[in-house]
Amino acid sequence: MKIRTITTGISFQSLQDREKIKQAAEFNQQAQIVFEKQGYEVQTTRIATNSWEEYLQDLSKIEIINEIQIIEQLCQSLNISFFNIGYASKPENISIIPDINKNTSIIYCSSKIGNRETGINFENARESAKAIKRVSQETENGYGNFRFCVWANCQPGIPFFPTAYHRGDTSFAIGLELGDLVMQAFSQEKNLIAAEENLQSLLELELNKVAVIAEKISDKFGIAYTGIDTSLAPSLNKKNSIAFAYEQLMSGKFGASGTLTISGMLTRVLKNVSVKICGYSGLMLPVCEDVGLATRANEQTYDITNLLLYSAVCGCGLDTVPIPGDITIEKIADLLIDMATLAIKLDKPLSARLFPIPNKKAGEMTTFNSPYLVDCKIFTVN
Secondary structure, three states, rough: EEEEEEEEEEEEOHHOOOOOHHHHHHHHHHHHHHHHHOOOOOEEEEOOOOOEEHHOOOOOOOHHHHHHHHHHHHHHOOOOOOOEEEEEEOOHOOHHHHHHOOOOOOOEEEEEEEOOOOOOHHHHHHHHHHHHHHHHHHHHHHHHHHHHHEEOHHHHHOOOOOOOOOOOOOOEEEEEHHHHHHHHHHOOOHHHHHHHHHHHHHHHHHHHHHHHHHHHHHHHHOOOOEEEEEEOOOOHHHHOHHHHHHOOOOOOOOOOOOHHHHHHHHHHHHHOOOOOOOOOOEOOEEEEHHHHHHHHOOOOOOOOHHHHHOOOOOEEEEEEEEEEEEOHHHHHHHHHHHHHHHHHOOOOOOEEEEEEOOOOOOEOOOOOOOOOOOOEEOOOOO
């Protein structure tokens, strides 16, 4: 089991609070050392802030981009590779996101299109669709959308990017990569009930070890610990693939009958471990971040409608899904609104990270040049 991320959240009142970035970076480094001394591989450490609308308000578009570039330069001087400036919730600010994206390389952000209290903001959904389209056209192979997502009903404290944002005093959370434990649990038991019990036992054992270390780090450094996001992060390693783990319990391939049942079972286990949990704490199915999901996408064993269906019983929505480059803004907006409808109706956090691929159509292969993504066929959007 790997630690996918140690994510520290900080709140800015103004641009004079930049010293908090250095403090968070130092804390992340120390926390990583503690975990590594206990034998864990820590893949990344990250920092997330409150919504950038709160600390960059009353600035012009050019001033906002300049200030974010200054933040990025500071992060790079501190060897920070993942920094999230939170979300935009106003259409005029969502429209700036493509310019932020184009002028930075390690800055992540998101847009909010609704929650349970206020419902869906259709104007934000359309502006977010326009942002996705623009980012795809203005970055190589549309890769800039890796650093931007659209969400509904997501709370602060999610350690995974790009959805992460923060509120309140400085705190940290842990995100894990649990595919190896799922593969282990499912390969030992072919019976669904026995596999669930096996996975529950494995997770109880391993997550409690992580939680104990995290609590000690919190006590030592005086930084609040908000919990573990137990979501199953994806893997580019075939042995730890989410999709291939499913198939240990199925007679067919991922996407066949039974996929929804296993999705629901996995989420049930992930939400019922006896540790402090936070964030999504559900099942992630990011197509281009998991070698098994990409393989089955190439074989067209599932589609976007299936992914939305699975989101009804798990999380986290539509993630790293490649779609045709000539898709209309209206169709992108429709996908975002479908996602938001599920999130609000079921009162759960969901997000969408969509990759329109310039000059490519459904059925053609992506050509990402990224250590974080695996190539696969572009999905059809009806």
